[in-house]
Amino acid sequence: MSEITKEIERRRTFAIISHPDAGKTTLTEKFLLYGGAINQAGSVKGKATARHAVSDWMEIEKERGISVTSSVLQFEYGGFCINILDTPGHQDFSEDTYRTLMAADSAVMVIDGSKGVEAQTRKLFKVCVMRHIPIFTFINKMDRDAMDTFELLDDIEKELGIATCPVNWPIGSGKAFQGVYDRNSREVELFSDTQKGTRMGEVQKLSIDTGELDGILGEEARTKLDEEIELLDGAAAEFDQELVSKGELSPVFFGSALTNFGVETFLRHFLDMTTSPLPRMSDKGEIDPMTEPDFSAFVFKIQANMNKAHRDRIAFMRICSGAFTAGMSVYHVQGGKEVRLSQPQQMMASERKMIDSAYGGDIIGIFDPGIFSIGDTLTNAKDRYVYEGIPTFAPEHFARVRQMDTMKRKQFVKGINQIAQEGAIQIFQEYNTGMEEIIVGVVGVLQFDVLKYRLENEYNVEILLENLPYEHIRWIENEEIDMDRLSGTSDMKKIKDLKDRPLLLFIHEWSIRMTLERNDGLRLSEFGRS
Numbered sequence: 001m002s003e004i005t006k007e008i009e010r011r012r013t014f015a016i017i018s019h020p021d022a023g024k025t026t027l028t029e030k031f032l033l034y035g036g037a038i039n040q041a042g043s044v045k046g047k048a049t050a051r052h053a054v055s056d057w058m059e060i061e062k063e064r065g066i067s068v069t070s071s072v073l074q075f076e077y078g079g080f081c082i083n084i085l086d087t088p089g090h091q092d093f094s095e096d097t098y099r100t101l102m103a104a105d106s107a108v109m110v111i112d113g114s115k116g117v118e119a120q121t122r123k124l125f126k127v128c129v130m131r132h133i134p135i136f137t138f139i140n141k142m143d144r145d146a147m148d149t150f151e152l153l154d155d156i157e158k159e160l161g162i163a164t165c166p167v168n169w170p171i172g173s174g175k176a177f178q179g180v181y182d183r184n185s186r187e188v189e190l191f192s193d194t195q196k197g198t199r200m201g202e203v204q205k206l207s208i209d210t211g212e213l214d215g216i217l218g219e220e221a222r223t224k225l226d227e228e229i230e231l232l233d234g235a236a237a238e239f240d241q242e243l244v245s246k247g248e249l250s251p252v253f254f255g256s257a258l259t260n261f262g263v264e265t266f267l268r269h270f271l272d273m274t275t276s277p278l279p280r281m282s283d284k285g286e287i288d289p290m291t292e293p294d295f296s297a298f299v300f301k302i303q304a305n306m307n308k309a310h311r312d313r314i315a316f317m318r319i320c321s322g323a324f325t326a327g328m329s330v331y332h333v334q335g336g337k338e339v340r341l342s343q344p345q346q347m348m349a350s351e352r353k354m355i356d357s358a359y360g361g362d363i364i365g366i367f368d369p370g371i372f373s374i375g376d377t378l379t380n381a382k383d384r385y386v387y388e389g390i391p392t393f394a395p396e397h398f399a400r401v402r403q404m405d406t407m408k409r410k411q412f413v414k415g416i417n418q419i420a421q422e423g424a425i426q427i428f429q430e431y432n433t434g435m436e437e438i439i440v441g442v443v444g445v446l447q448f449d450v451l452k453y454r455l456e457n458e459y460n461v462e463i464l465l466e467n468l469p470y471e472h473i474r475w476i477e478n479e480e481i482d483m484d485r486l487s488g489t490s491d492m493k494k495i496k497d498l499k500d501r502p503l504l505l506f507i508h509e510w511s512i513r514m515t516l517e518r519n520d521g522l523r524l525s526e527f528g529r530s
């Protein structure tokens with residue numbers, strides 16, 4: 001095996017998905033603690049800034065001249081080189097959040113044990129399912145009163161439609177939380193609050209068969225545990241690595257990120273069960289990082305510089321195969337020419353730093369003078385393959401954009417198109433009328449503010465946004481359908497994208513089903529082709 005292949009094989013690139021407040025940041029911090037990337041929990045930056053109000057956030061972007069949103073954290077643990085992809089949540093939830101999942105080889109889903117599956121988890125989860133990547137579940141906050149464990153698993157299976165396999169099992173929750181039972185080793189890991197998780201805790205483990213354990217747990221908890229294990233062994237799905245790899249079975253772990261309990265156990269198992277960089281589909285067939293020696297990568301995110309003085313952008317790319325060295329030239333397939341990859345950046349724990357080498361599985365941010373688009377392929381391979389594109393994800397908020405000063409039409413069109421090219425917004429037009437009005441769709445509402453701010457500051461164009469009531473968009477898969485004869489619902493609106501492809505907007509979700517029923521053969525999709 002070549003040095004490069006060895007480097008690629010030890011890489012683990014994954015995204016953590018969760019509903020806001022489930023504990024994603026806390027868990028990430030604890031991972032970094034074990035990896036030695038930080039010495040004290042509570043030092044991952046970005047979180048505090050992410051919580052700032054919109055205006056503050058813009059100011060911060062401006063001051064630093066670079067985006068504050070991180071993209072990937074890299075650290076070493078147990079011989080693995082780990083890349084955690086950040087999936088922006090909260091108010092900065094955007095299409096980028098979805099796109100990030102396109103660059104991951106697996107996903108860790110963090111669920112609040114007292115809440116079960118929540119809305120945002122569901123949305124992100126759908127993208128993982130579409131890609132058939134392994135999904136691991138960490139049920140967090142067991143130090144708080146949690147839902148019944150069987151109910152939690154049921155919730156995941158029903159809501160997300162994936163089978164679960166608990167690797168360990170919690171003993172109580174909240175004040176009565178005593179630890180977790182490892183079904184494989186038949187050991188109980190006893191809960192101790194490791195100084196609110198600022199240090200790595202000493203883990204105390206006892207075999208389920210020792211009498212000592214009975215005394216510690218108390219009779220009631222012990223009896224309940226025995227009953228639950230019996231029930232579980234009879235009812236739960238058997239662990240099956242193949243199903244895990246296909247994303248059909250999710251291994252489930254319990255713990256408490258805040259108190260640092262169950263985190264290292266989870267990390268160890270997860271690293272064993274997850275995958276090294278996966279092959280990726282191209283127009284010339286699957287490209288496997290284990291056999292393809294040449295460098296290849298695709299762009300999954302473009303971040304504009306908020307500083308007016310530097311109107312450059314950073315293109316984030318996922319390296320799929322081979323090795324990268326700073327300043328190397330590679331062929332940009334969509335652009336049709338060689339480009340030099342300069343100023344490569346990577347996030348290490350809490351700071352951005354320049355790097356000189358990277359391998360398949362890694363993510364790098366490259367200075368982009370405006371030549372890259374989302375989904376573009378870069379490669380040094382002789383047969384210049386193109387990686388499968390990144391789908392366009394359904395926006396959930398729509399607004400009509402009006403220009404205040406119609407004299408500035410040219411700037412307006414240029415600005416809005418550039419911002420759309422970066423993938424921050426999607427633009428549409430009325431279907432039939434010759435009206436030049438533009439409808440903007442976004443995944444997260446913050447993008448409306450970003451659009452307005454950037455048009456004003458970078459293009460000197462003032463706009464008025466009029467919110468539209470639509471919440472659901474569907475691409476029409478069979479484009480040959482006669483749009484004029486399409487029989488929809490009263491809350492439906494026909495629009496088209498910039499390539500004149502027809503789409504439908506709906507206020508109510510149930511209208512989608514009705515429209516499908518009324519139009520024989522109509523096929524609608526939640527994902528668009530880019």
Ligand code: GDP
Pocket residue numbers: 018019020021022023024025026027140141142143144255256257258259
């Ligand atoms: P994120 O929004 O998913 O990144 O969530 P955070 O990591 O910021 O956590 C949200 C809140 O839950 C914070 O106040 C954390 O301190 C708290 N929290 C996270 N994990 C735990 C846990 O295991 N137990 C308890 N009790 N609180 C937790």
